[in-house]
Amino acid sequence: MGDAGLLLSGAALFLNSLMLLGKANAKSVAVFNLFIGAMQVIVPFYLIIASDQSNWTIYSLASIFLFGFTYLYVGMTILKDLDGSGLGWYSLWVAVIALIYAFVAYIHFGDIVNTLTWLMWAYLWFLFFLSMGINKKIDAYVGKVAMVQSWLTLTFPALLSMTGLWKTDQVAQAWIYFSIAAFVYFAYITFKLKKATARSERFA
Numbered sequence: 001m002g003d004a005g006l007l008l009s010g011a012a013l014f015l016n017s018l019m020l021l022g023k024a025n026a027k028s029v030a031v032f033n034l035f036i037g038a039m040q041v042i043v044p045f046y047l048i049i050a051s052d053q054s055n056w057t058i059y060s061l062a063s064i065f066l067f068g069f070t071y072l073y074v075g076m077t078i079l080k081d082l083d084g085s086g087l088g089w090y091s092l093w094v095a096v097i098a099l100i101y102a103f104v105a106y107i108h109f110g111d112i113v114n115t116l117t118w119l120m121w122a123y124l125w126f127l128f129f130l131s132m133g134i135n136k137k138i139d140a141y142v143g144k145v146a147m148v149q150s151w152l153t154l155t156f157p158a159l160l161s162m163t164g165l166w167k168t169d170q171v172a173q174a175w176i177y178f179s180i181a182a183f184v185y186f187a188y189i190t191f192k193l194k195k196a197t198a199r200s201e202r203f204a
Contacts, residue, residue, distance in 0.1 A: 010155030012036040020143030033075035040068030088133025091125045098122035116179040
């Protein structure tokens with residue numbers, strides 16, 4: 001489930017990024033969100049029931065629900081034309097949980113790659129909160145961040161893991177540099193967004 005779910009999460013986030021960028025129809029993308037969301041809610045329940053019930057096993061499997069319910073919530077919000085504030089505030093809660101997962105990855109497991117990955121996911125969920133929870137007009141910005149993360153944190157890691165390359169030292173080291181580069185890119189587009197916002201307010 002892990003690698004396959006990660007791969008399909010990458011597909012869902014990729015489509016969501018295209019939707020935010022105005023390149024894909026929202027209702028069409030919503031259907032795929034429902035498919036992936038349902039899978040990432042049903043399968044973890046089964047895996048937890050069939051697991052050894054150790055705390056770290058459940059801790060690891062529970063993280064899948066964060067994605068599953070996000071995708072389900074996105075799909076239902078779009079298809080039913082619901083107000084997005086509930087999804088936004090849920091995303092803030094998930095962002096906090098993602099920060100805890102990042103902290104545990106670093107302190108308990110000493111895993112820098114997972115730490116950086118969870119930090120990126122926390123940032124993306126926080127952006128969803130800003131966009132839907134408090135109605136910031138940042139869809140294009142969020143779409144760019146989601147596009148990068150769909151490949152860097154989900155699609156490529158899943159493919160590398162399925163081919164047995166993900167745990168090699170060379171790949172792990174390279175991924176740390178790629179993650180840092182992604183944060184630099186996020187900082188750059190944040191600066192551009194703030195500059196454009198300040199300019200528009202000046203001439204409003």
